[in-house]
Amino acid sequence: MADKAVPHFHNDLGVPVIHVGAREFMCIGAKPPFDHPHVFLDMGADNEIICQYCSTLYRYRPGLKATESDPAACLWEDSARAAAE
Numbered sequence: 001m002a003d004k005a006v007p008h009f010h011n012d013l014g015v016p017v018i019h020v021g022a023r024e025f026m027c028i029g030a031k032p033p034f035d036h037p038h039v040f041l042d043m044g045a046d047n048e049i050i051c052q053y054c055s056t057l058y059r060y061r062p063g064l065k066a067t068e069s070d071p072a073a074c075l076w077e078d079s080a081r082a083a084a085e
Contacts, residue, residue, distance in 0.1 A: 007067045008038065008076040011056040018056060018074045021064025028076055029054040 008026040009018055023043040029036035029051070036053040043049045048059045061070065069075045 005067075006040070008078070009058070009069055009074050010035065010076045011054060011074060013071060013073060015071060015074070016057065017059055019059050019061040019064065019070040021061060021068045022066040023060055025058075027051040027054065027056060027058070029056070031076060 006024065006026055007020070007022050008028050009020060010028045010031050011018060012030050025041055026038045027036075027041055028038045039051060039053060041049050041051060041058065043058075043060055046060075048057060050057050064070065067075060
């Protein structure tokens with residue numbers, strides 16, 4: 001679906017694990033302009049996945065909403081895109 005937004009997460013903080021509320025999301029590595037290619041990660045039935053570009057470990061936490069992370073600062077929101085919409 002075109003209107004279904006896929007959450008994007010980054011690890012600018014350099015934390016060992018990021019807890020997320022979505023099993024399907026994009027990892028961008030770091031905030032632009034230092035980001036790596038934005039890769040789609042799908043945990044499937046698993047509860048964790050490692051990004052093949054930046055080695056960030058993402059762990060699913062069902063108590064979080066799809067657009068939430070712990071630490072919260074790891075959610076990336078493209079303010080330029082949001083302003084255009």
